[in-house]
Amino acid sequence: MCCTRLASVWPRRTDSACFDPRVVDFASVLVKCDSCLIYVLEGDELVLRASKNPHPEVVGRLKLRLGQGITGWVAQHREPVAVPEKAAQDPRFQLFHELPEDSYEALLSVPLICRGRVMGVINLQHRRPHVYGQKAIQLISTIGFLVAGKSRWRGWKKPTPISRNNSRPGR
Numbered sequence: 001m002c003c004t005r006l007a008s009v010w011p012r013r014t015d016s017a018c019f020d021p022r023v024v025d026f027a028s029v030l031v032k033c034d035s036c037l038i039y040v041l042e043g044d045e046l047v048l049r050a051s052k053n054p055h056p057e058v059v060g061r062l063k064l065r066l067g068q069g070i071t072g073w074v075a076q077h078r079e080p081v082a083v084p085e086k087a088a089q090d091p092r093f094q095l096f097h098e099l100p101e102d103s104y105e106a107l108l109s110v111p112l113i114c115r116g117r118v119m120g121v122i123n124l125q126h127r128r129p130h131v132y133g134q135k136a137i138q139l140i141s142t143i144g145f146l147v148a149g150k151s152r153w154r155g156w157k158k159p160t161p162i163s164r165n166n167s168r169p170g171r
Contacts, residue, residue, distance in 0.1 A: 071109055
């Protein structure tokens, strides 16, 4: 059921600008959080493409380099980071004044990886300190895998099936 619902909200077009924000809603419902942000890797940059909280002035415009901030570090190192409190004091943290979520206490950042390739990063944040259990990390990692996999194949077209009524010449 969850996989079917996730697949139904993933964009059908091939450009990342059409990212469906319901993916953020889906992740936020499964792992309760105050903020959920999804960055998509476009060339050498991670571009903010979806947010649980409305940020029309920065969605599509906020960009990070690989290795920049916790989000860029996660993409570069291909592993999740869970900071239960004082996330802004983590040495990898990068402040963006446009995002009020940067003042939140706790952060879980997970890479979106498909077939060994980083497709983006999903970040969950809490206003207050929050310990991210192994179950939550695994759940978001699984969502990340499914989201990245859908992204990887969204431009793929199925071959047209051959009708059973068609016969080969000479038969």
